[in-house]
Amino acid sequence: MNVTYLDAIREAQAKALARDDRVFLYGQDIAAFGGAFKATKRLAEEFPGRVLDSPISEDAMVGLAIGAAIDGMRPIIEMQFADFSSIAFNQIVNQAGTHFYRTGVPVPFVIRLPSGGNKGSGPFHSQSLESLYAHFPGLVVLMPATVEDAYTMLLDAVELDDPVIFCEHKLLYYHLKADKLPAEGLPIGKARIARAGTHATVVTAGAMLHEALKAANQLAEEAWEIEVVDLRSAKPIDTDTILASVARTGRILCVAESFPWGGLNAEVIARVVGEGFHLLDAPPLRLNSRDTPIPYHPNLWAAHRPTAASITTALRKLLGF
Amino acid sequence: MGQLDGGRKLEFGSGVREGPEADFRGLSGEIGCTGRKPFFRVTRVSAAKTHRSPSARAGSKHQTSAPHELLLSTYKWMLLARTLEDKLASLYRSGKIVGGVYLGRGQEAFSAALAAHLDQAGGDVYAPLIRDMAGRLAFGEPLIDPMRTYLGSPLGPMRGRDGNIHRGRPREGMLAMISHLGAMVSVVNGVLLSRRLRGIGGQVGAACVGDGATSTGAFHEALNQAAVEKLPLVVAVANNQFAYSTPTSRQFACADLVDRALGYGVAGHRCDGTNLEDCLQTFGEAVRRARQGEGPQLVVGSLLRLSGHGEHDDAGYVPAAVRKSALAADCIDLAGGRLIERGWAAEVDLATWKSEAVNRVEEVLEQVASEPLPDPLGETWCALSVRHLCEGNLGA
Ligand SMILES: Cc1ncc(C[n+]2csc(CCOP(=O)(O)OP(=O)(O)O)c2C)c(N)n1
Ligand SMILES: [Mg+2]
Numbered sequence: 001m002n003v004t005y006l007d008a009i010r011e012a013q014a015k016a017l018a019r020d021d022r023v024f025l026y027g028q029d030i031a032a033f034g035g036a037f038k039a040t041k042r043l044a045e046e047f048p049g050r051v052l053d054s055p056i057s058e059d060a061m062v063g064l065a066i067g068a069a070i071d072g073m074r075p076i077i078e079m080q081f082a083d084f085s086s087i088a089f090n091q092i093v094n095q096a097g098t099h100f101y102r103t104g105v106p107v108p109f110v111i112r113l114p115s116g117g118n119k120g121s122g123p124f125h126s127q128s129l130e131s132l133y134a135h136f137p138g139l140v141v142l143m144p145a146t147v148e149d150a151y152t153m154l155l156d157a158v159e160l161d162d163p164v165i166f167c168e169h170k171l172l173y174y175h176l177k178a179d180k181l182p183a184e185g186l187p188i189g190k191a192r193i194a195r196a197g198t199h200a201t202v203v204t205a206g207a208m209l210h211e212a213l214k215a216a217n218q219l220a221e222e223a224w225e226i227e228v229v230d231l232r233s234a235k236p237i238d239t240d241t242i243l244a245s246v247a248r249t250g251r252i253l254c255v256a257e258s259f260p261w262g263g264l265n266a267e268v269i270a271r272v273v274g275e276g277f278h279l280l281d282a283p284p285l286r287l288n289s290r291d292t293p294i295p296y297h298p299n300l301w302a303a304h305r306p307t308a309a310s311i312t313t314a315l316r317k318l319l320g321f
Numbered sequence: 322m323g324q325l326d327g328g329r330k331l332e333f334g335s336g337v338r339e340g341p342e343a344d345f346r347g348l349s350g351e352i353g354c355t356g357r358k359p360f361f362r363v364t365r366v367s368a369a370k371t372h373r374s375p376s377a378r379a380g381s382k383h384q385t386s387a388p389h390e391l392l393l394s395t396y397k398w399m400l401l402a403r404t405l406e407d408k409l410a411s412l413y414r415s416g417k418i419v420g421g422v423y424l425g426r427g428q429e430a431f432s433a434a435l436a437a438h439l440d441q442a443g444g445d446v447y448a449p450l451i452r453d454m455a456g457r458l459a460f461g462e463p464l465i466d467p468m469r470t471y472l473g474s475p476l477g478p479m480r481g482r483d484g485n486i487h488r489g490r491p492r493e494g495m496l497a498m499i500s501h502l503g504a505m506v507s508v509v510n511g512v513l514l515s516r517r518l519r520g521i522g523g524q525v526g527a528a529c530v531g532d533g534a535t536s537t538g539a540f541h542e543a544l545n546q547a548a549v550e551k552l553p554l555v556v557a558v559a560n561n562q563f564a565y566s567t568p569t570s571r572q573f574a575c576a577d578l579v580d581r582a583l584g585y586g587v588a589g590h591r592c593d594g595t596n597l598e599d600c601l602q603t604f605g606e607a608v609r610r611a612r613q614g615e616g617p618q619l620v621v622g623s624l625l626r627l628s629g630h631g632e633h634d635d636a637g638y639v640p641a642a643v644r645k646s647a648l649a650a651d652c653i654d655l656a657g658g659r660l661i662e663r664g665w666a667a668e669v670d671l672a673t674w675k676s677e678a679v680n681r682v683e684e685v686l687e688q689v690a691s692e693p694l695p696d697p698l699g700e701t702w703c704a705l706s707v708r709h710l711c712e713g714n715l716g717a
Contacts, residue, residue: 024518050518055549057542060507064546067511070491073518075511090539094499095508097704102483105491106706138704162705189710236712 003181006173008147009039009112011181012154013076017047020074023158025051026061027078027112036080037114037173058087062111066095066163069107074158082113082167083127096163097138106161110154116169116207116257117305123293126301128206128256131263133165134235141165141234142188145209147178149232152185160188167234169207176210191238193245197227200251200318202311203242203268205231208255214308219315226315234264242268243276250281251318255306260288282321287314389665391601395437395459396656397674399429399597402455403653404678405464408686409471413632418471423486425452427627428559430652431592432456434600435527435557435620438608441494446512446526448496448505451486452559452626453529460495465685474692481695503530503537506556510543513552525553525611533564535581536572544617548586553611555604555618559594561626562648566638579621587617594624595648597656625649 003011016023025040031053034041044051054061058079065075079085085092092111099107117126134141140162144150150168157164186192194209195216202212209230216226227245231237246252252272254265265286272284289305406424413422425432432452436459439445447460454467469477470488479488479497489497496512498505509526516524534540535558547554558578562569575581582589588610592603600622607618625648629636643649660666703711 055542055546057507057546059504059539060510060542060546063504063507063539063543064511064514067496067508067513068515068518069511070496070508071512071515073515087538090501090504091507094501095504098483098499099491099497100706101704102479102487103489103491103497104480140705140707140710160707160710162707162710236710 003147003178004174005144005147005150005168005176006037006039008151008178008181009154009168010041010043012151012158013040014043014046016074016076016155016158017043017050020158022072022074023050023076024068024073025076025078026054026064028054028056028080030054030078035078037170039078039112039114058084059091062088062091063095065109065111066091066099066107069109069163070099070105073109075109076158077109077111079111079113081125081127082115082129083124085111085113085129092133092139092163092165093136097136099138100162101138107163108158108161110157110164110166112154112166112168114170114173115167116171117289117294117301118170119298119301120296121170121294121301122296126294128167128258128289130165130167130205130234131256131258131267134264134267135262139163139165139235140188141167143167143169143205143232143234145169145172145194145206145230145232147176148182148185151181153188153232156185156188167206171207172210186232189233189236189238191232191241192230193227193241194230195226195228197225197249199224199226199249200253200315201227201229201242201245201249202253202255202315203229203231203245204255205234205264206257208257208306211306211308212255212311215311215315218308218312224315224319231264231268237264237268237271239271239275242272243279246272246276246279250279251321252280252284253311253314253318254284254286255311255314256286256288257305258288260286260291263288282318285314285318287311389663391437392597392656393660393665395430395433395597395601396653396660397678398433398437398459399455399653399656400674401464401678401681402429402433402458404675405458405467405682406454408682409467410628410632412471412686418485419473420484422471422632423451423630424628424632425454427625427649427652428452428561428594429455430597430600430656431557431559431594431622431624432529433459434597435529435555435604435608436460437601438604439525439527444494444516444521444524446494446496446509446524448498448509448526448528449489450498450502450505450529450531450534452531452561456529457495461493462490462495464681465689466490468682468685468689469692472689473695474689475695476692477689501539502534503539503541503543506530506540506543506554507546509554510547510550510552513547513554514550517550517552523612525555525608527555527557527608529557529559531564532558532560532562532569532578533567533572534558535578536564544585544587544619547617551614551616553614553616555607555611555620557604558619558621560621560623561594562623562643563626563630563636563639565630565634566636577621579619582619585617585619587619588615590618590620592620592622594622595650595652595655597652598659623648624652627651 030040031044433455436456441461473481506528579589
């Protein structure tokens with residue numbers, strides 16, 4: 001069997017629908033059409049009345065999910081692209097994020113955000129918004145980087161009693177494959193050592209994991225052993241796993257596809273500096289995409305986001321201190 | 322089905338709701354039956370209060386035996402709300418309430434008339450807004466909730482974590498508004514869709530907004546969404562002529578907000594928001610139609626805010642002509658006058674009810690004033706219900 005990352009997301013939703021009557025799916029073009037990326041292919045047929053097309057109303061889509069969650073359901077909302085979740089920003093951060101703290105009533109639902117860049121996607125179909133949502137209290141923000149994690153983390157997200165922002169990466173949809181889907185994965189909030197090493201640590205997540213692994217393999221040819229940490233979760237951050245890795249390597253580079261000002265990379269570095277300054281043999285570095293809108297042409301796009309090449313360069317600098 | 326809302330237990334197929342359904346159809350009319358046959362019953366597992374009349378008499382608004390009883394009980398909720406809000410205003414002026422105080426003065430009839438037709442125990446959902454003290458009380462909010470919330474008591478529903486109008490009891494059908502106008506309407510839609518998916522019929526949801534909130538994208542998205550799903554939603558628009566200081570002429574360009582109903586494909590209703598009888602009749606009809614499956618109902622009431630936006634605001638921007646217009650009539654005075662005129666109450670009854678309201682407000686104030694204050698050391702500082710995923714104490 002050959003399962004893609006997208007299959008994993010589809011299968012996770014099928015399983016969630018099958019095993020829990022409280023689950024329903026709501027999003028644009030997701031019913032008969034099966035979704036812009038086909039992540040809900042045939043689910044409307046298999047689960048009649050539980051996969052619903054929504055109007056183009058991101059604010060109301062999330063508002064509806066919150067109301068249903070308050071009432072005991074477990075909705076999964078598909079944003080057609082992560083970028084359009086900005087329309088629902090208010091419902092996500094002010095309604096969903098505050099509800100449990102204010103009222104004591106949890107709002108369990110999942111928003112799936114097809115995230116990240118792709119050739120030719122341009123400024124409005126490419127964004128990585130994990131740092132934005134992680135900034136707000138009351139939300140869990142997940143970033144599966146593997147087929148296995150896409151599957152188990154989505155199932156775990158549906159079971160979680162709090163709102164989850166599920167950042168699935170579009171670049172991984174079709175290309176990333178696994179032999180089979182796992183029965184279970186690491187718990188939510190735990191990072192994973194994707195590659196063990198001793199000379200430097202790369203902390204990353206999502207599609208950037210694969211760029212970082214390529215960079216590590218390249219440097220391995222020069223006998224550098226790079227450890228790569230797959231965060232899996234942008235919020236909470238598994239600070240312990242990161243610090244343990246830095247304790248082994250003494251060097252850290254953070255890599256993220258999101259914009260450079262603040263965000264996940266800055267947060268990880270602040271924690272490492274604050275709690276593990278004594279572990280560092282070199283200044284912590286970070287690599288983000290550039291501080292411009294995400295460009296359309298592949299030549300520009302490739303130079304906008306971190307790649308294996310730019311990660312390798314940054315690692316050489318880190319190793320040179 | 323999977324696990325249901327922990328606060329209530331649903332019994333399917335049990336036939337009838339407790340108590341006969343009465344539907345107010347105006348003072349000259351007869352009592353109408355809604356004709357619907359609920360096939361389930363909602364029983365409270367938690368210690369939810371039974372509905373009490375404002376003068377603390379036991380009895381449900383749905384056990385009304387004559388139309389004028391609904392009028393009387395609604396009038397009393399209005400009186401209680403006004404009395405409580407007058408007290409809150411004075412607490413604010415004496416510095417005992419932080420933040421702000423936002424009153425529904427002049428809007429009690431429109432607010433309470435909607436809630437008078439909702440059935441909290443039967444599972445109806447209610448999303449009140451800024452000026453709905455009267456509606457909240459009529460829906461079933463314990464009188465102590467607003468006092469505790471304004472004073473920040475940790476024993477209140479918001480436990481000092483949120484204040485003033487931002488309060489609710491979501492498990493008991495009363496959503497806790499966020500400030501962002503228009504945002505609650507789609508949340509009510511979500512509760513209603515959930516009920517549909519769970520096979521529960523006969524319940525309605527109500528969302529309250531002002532004229533200003535109708536200009537938001539959230540309001541538009543949500544009303545359209547409700548129309549597409551044909552949800553049993555009643556949207557009450559209190560057109561009080563101003564949004565803070567902005568007159569309706571700078572808010573929208575349509576002749577009447579109710580005209581928008583056509584564009585959304587929902588039913589539209591208009592009423593005189595100063596006239597309790599008209600409000601009761603109009604909302605009675607709107608709620609009945611929503612309950613019967615006729616889809617969303619948009620009710621627009623014309624009235625005037627008889628206070629500033631908040632108690633910090635003297636509303637100097639309201640032109641004298643508007644202050645002297647019919648919109649500026651006090652709905653409580655009007656309703657009281659009608660009750661006397663029709664012989665349903667005497668002057669002395671009104672005075673008695675008022676003093677009962679004053680006593681009840683003083684009682685809750687006394688109780689809340691003796692309660693502890695929120696303690697930052699006892700606070701969990703965790704915004705997630707799954708505690709081990711909280712990062713709330715970072716950097717502390
Ligand atoms: C989205 C949003 N923008 C601005 C505000 C600030 N604000 C609070 S109340 C208010 C006026 C509301 O007017 P209206 O909807 O007519 O209700 P009213 O106060 O008249 O009852 C404004 C502008 C807000 N709460 N939400
Ligand atoms: Mg207004």
